[in-house]
Amino acid sequence: MEMLVVTGASLLAVFPGAPPATLLGTNKSASIWGTAAAAAQFSQRVQMRWGALWPAALLGFVGSMLGAWGVTLFPGDFLRRALPVILLGVLLYTLARKDMGRLHAPRFSGRAETLAACTIGLSIGLYDGFFGPGAGSFLVFLFVRWMGYDFLNASASAKIINTLTNAAALILLAAKGHVWWHYGLVMAVANVAGSLLGTRVALKHGAGFVRVVFIVVVSALILKTACDAFLK
Template sequence: MFEVSFDVLAILVGTAFAAGFVDAIAGGGGLICLPVMLMVGATPVEAISTNKLQASFGSATAAHSYARAGHVDLWSQRWPAAVSFLASACGAVLVTTLPTDGVRAFLPWLLIAIATFFALRPGLNDIDRSPRMPAPLFVLTVVPAIGFYDGLLGPGTGSFFMLALVFLAGQGILKATAHTKALNLASNLGALVLFAFVGQIWWATGLVMAVAQIAGARLGAGLAMRKGARLIKPLLVVVSLLLAGRLLISG
């Protein structure tokens, strides 16, 4: 029934719970899940596509939790989400044809820069500020760029959405986290639709992992809403640095 043995499944379930918890707060759930899936024998395509399956449930749970608490209006995000979905699907279509070595080499340093920005920039809190970019321009340029990247590669997508929403859209950290989950859910689904046709998804294993993702995401989102920027900022910095370190070591 399952693509792995029960002892391996137990490891993957625990991993998915941790990924859902961290991802709901600061992004970076793929940093936790993908290496473990590769370690237990998944091929890169199986790991990426199965991760999109179970991560979609975690993102949906976190987005719903934030929406229920009033931190994001999901209906108002339908057009940005649609753009993110389509851009990610395009990235997934081209994942085997576009050269990505240059992006992979540059990515760790970009993540380190993001961590430095959130760690050292004063005054970053849960209060909204004046946006540096008009909302329509943001949706037509920044959202598709990050969504495309998520379908093509994926690591750090949450950090990129967070940086853009805080620095360009002027959102407070908690609000940016909530909107990140909505946009990341759309990009996860966009890539998942394509991988469902061309990938090798571990459906049974992925759906069991999804249950753990949901539990972790609910816990993480609840904690983020209680603690706000005091929790999100340091965790975002740590996750970005860990992801950068992981990419440097594996690259």
């Protein structure tokens, strides 16, 4: 999960003077393959709620393209400082609600479920296209907390939407010349391998294990984003 943070940190360390849009575009060129591979593997083993997910993914695509267009025009410094605080809130809430996400009990059905999923897809799509780090974790958290999914089904659903948001941002940023393909394709190989391995482990061990991984990933994101925001 959140391979984008690792690759983003590596690129920033090697190319500190590069435009943020170029680093984001190069990250997307790598992360989309791992996300798509995980989504395909999840969809074969998890009963996906496609009626709600496809509209949500399409709105996520639109939102991400708008966000990616925005990052070529405006800096995202305000989000850089807000992100660790928001992630800390997500972590504390998850830790306080020990049973959250252990049982799969969707709260909505029909149009209500589609509307809720579309709201998640559009909002996180905008964020993912504009900024990126933590998007997968936010998707999982919202599907668990708001939609009533367990962590396994939430992760599977998040991968579907995240694949479309990555694709949208990549298309726009590539069209504007903000992708270093020679770096992105090399990183994509490692991204796919890690995603496939992580998905197999998640499917084997279930929602309880995914919850633990989610907590670990969000904790690491808090440390990483806090250092980026306040110590540099």
